Amino acid sequence: MPLLQIVIVLVVVGLLLWLVNRFIPMQGTIKSILNAVVVIVVVLWLLNVFGLFHSFSRIHIGT
Numbered sequence: 001m002p003l004l005q006i007v008i009v010l011v012v013v014g015l016l017l018w019l020v021n022r023f024i025p026m027q028g029t030i031k032s033i034l035n036a037v038v039v040i041v042v043v044l045w046l047l048n049v050f051g052l053f054h055s056f057s058r059i060h061i062g063t
Contacts (some may be wrong), residue, residue: 013042015055 017038021031047053 006046006049008041013038 017035020034026034044053
């Protein structure tokens, strides 16, 4: 995956998370949980993209 594509994905995810935090009214704890989940997923995805988390690629959801 090209570096530019990774940067674009990170910018889009960050923008979407900012929009959700800014414009959707939620309780503070729910926002914190949402932010933590998104950060964890993005870190796992980056580790998988750079080949540092090999077991993640063997996980299949659905058929």
